Amino acid sequence: MAVYDKGWYRASPVIVQNVALTARGLATRLMRRGRAFRRALEELEQSQWFSREEFEALQNERLAALIHHCHAKVPYYRRVMRERGLRPEDITTVADLHKLPFLTKDIVRTEGDALLPEDLGRFGVYRSKTSGTTGTPLKLVRDVRSITTEYAFVWRLWRSFGHELSDRRTIVRGDFVVPPTETRPPYWRHNFAERQLIASMLHLSPRTARDYFEAWRKFNPRSLEVFPSGGDYLARLALEQNIDAHFDFVLTSSEPIPPDMRRNIEDTFSCKVIDYYGQAERVSFAMECPEHTGLHVAPEYGVTELVEPEGDAPEGMREIVGTPFINYSMPLIRYRTGDLTRPLDVECPCGRKMPLIAPIETRVGGNVILPDGRCVSYLALTRVFGPLGNIRRSQVIQDRVDHMLVKVVPGADFSGDDAESIRSGIKTVLAADVSVDIELLEDIPIEKSGKLRWFISELEGDGPDQR
């Protein structure tokens, strides 16, 4: 959301900005929480208890309808099917899906409007772009139904934990609602329509942290919605400054959440983290349940395949490929997300029969490659930083196969011992002789999206786009 890009908003006093956000909140509330939303949520709350057979039947039916739509209306798929001699009747079940090729970011970029249905005008559509840090951003189209449905999936998840639509929430993600140059509070704005306090991640620092927590003490939100990197930063600042803070839930998504980061957030705010997985392209959706066994992949959202990744990937990892049912205004079939996970072959004690996957760990191209050729998930490195309390923010860059540059924003008590722990810790977890340089900085700026890419590989090959 880039409210701040609008000149009139920037020029307005805080109270007008609150009113503007509330007005927009009312509009989204109408769209997101209207009858269509409530019906979608109700349906989803029932279908989450479906048997495997019921899910299979539902998926086959929705897939057949999607293929029919693509063949009838979307030039790209009509061409692809003609080239392969396929008719819609050839793809009526999930088992037939492999007859169609994978779709990649590059294809989406090159094909452009050929991926949009000829009757696009009949959908109320919204255009957006991915925030991709490398390469050109993807242009994406979504319709009102898709946005409403997506929102229902998110709320099904939160309600399964007892988080209600009427509860107060605070959000500190990529919302640039406060001028970047602002040096005095409030670093947040109100959306009264949706009972949200939207705070700026950009302004959060050791100097301002106390103001944020004071605002939350007054607003008393039930949940905090945050990127994992932001949640970790908040927790570290609270700990360092002895600030007592509690939320009933911390809701995370959009970045992998390493176990140490998760523990840090949960311990500091004495609550559970609820994590879910989605992407800007909206091709697959997976959510935790109150048992926290892993992520349940939502079969009603689309077909999610786990395939052999292209390029270097840690052993046993599979790439998530999604065919969503929920967006007819830009149907993506077999879209390669680049996100890596592991299938979990267990029954969840919660009773849901939706397939389980491990939390998303990493992305294709976003892993550590070692001198002996091993490819290791960068999450291994996060274990080194988890126990180090004297660090506010960190970032690891692999610039050579035998060298890591570690950027550190030190806490007040950071010492040479901490630096040594980083150096030796990295060598130990990687079981490799890599040299490590540590650079102490006053800050590591977050990206425009509000995220912080914690590990960056500068080795040959495509760098990872961010979710």
Ligand SMILES: [Zn+2]
């Ligand atoms: Zn479960």
